Amino acid sequence: MSNKVTVELQRLPHAEGLALPTYQTAQAAGLDLMAAVPEGEPITLAPGQYALVPTGLAIALPPGHEAQVRPRSGLAAKHGVTVLNTPGTIDADYRGEIKVILINHGASPFVIKRGERIAQMVIAPVLQATLVPVATLSSTDRGAGGFGSTGR
Numbered sequence: 492m493s494n495k496v497t498v499e500l501q502r503l504p505h506a507e508g509l510a511l512p513t514y515q516t517a518q519a520a521g522l523d524l525m526a527a528v529p530e531g532e533p534i535t536l537a538p539g540q541y542a543l544v545p546t547g548l549a550i551a552l553p554p555g556h557e558a559q560v561r562p563r564s565g566l567a568a569k570h571g572v573t574v575l576n577t578p579g580t581i582d583a584d585y586r587g588e589i590k591v592i593l594i595n596h597g598a599s600p601f602v603i604k605r606g607e608r609i610a611q612m613v614i615a616p617v618l619q620a621t622l623v624p625v626a627t628l629s630s631t632d633r634g635a636g637g638f639g640s641t642g643r
């Protein structure tokens with residue numbers, strides 16, 4: 492089964508000179524996204540602070556797909572930095588710049604320089620539901636049990 496899909500990519504002027512996002516290994520799920528902040532003007536996130544970080548990229552996904560903006564585990568494990576709205580959703584009809592909402596949950600300021608890999612983007616198929624209102628739902632063993640109903 493092929494897992495390849497073609498996605499149109501537009502590099503905005505402030506992405507000039509930055510490498511294209513790439514899959515870092517043969518079967519990587521995510522394309523690493525780079526910060527397109529101006530050279531010499533890094534963003535510094537104080538502990539607890541968040542910011543919208545530009546990538547300088549826009550895409551046109553095929554209908555029936557989305558892109559998910561996910562954290563990089565290395566930034567989370569080493570610096571406490573993650574994507575605030577993870578997974579961020581890029582809709583197939585969005586043509587604006589992809590931006591990453593990064594938050595610093597760590598104890599030290601985190602500096603984001605131009606070209607730094609800040610997040611990863613996973614392309615995924617999506618289903619759109621046709622909602623059918625009903626009076627009663629089909630019954631199951633679980634029923635309304637949740638939130639730890641099966642034990643700790």
Ligand SMILES: O=c1ccn([C@H]2C[C@H](O)[C@@H](COP(=O)(O)OP(=O)(O)OP(=O)(O)O)O2)c(=O)[nH]1
Pocket residue numbers: 560576578579580581582583585588589590591592
């Ligand atoms: O991390 C993100 C999340 C979203 N977007 C862009 C692409 C997406 O298609 C659009 C809208 O995102 P979302 O639906 O999550 O935000 P919203 O607050 O519901 O805004 P809208 O009313 O524009 O849908 O913003 C990003 O660039 N980065």
Ligand SMILES: [Mg+2]
Pocket residue numbers: none
């Ligand atoms: Mg929305």
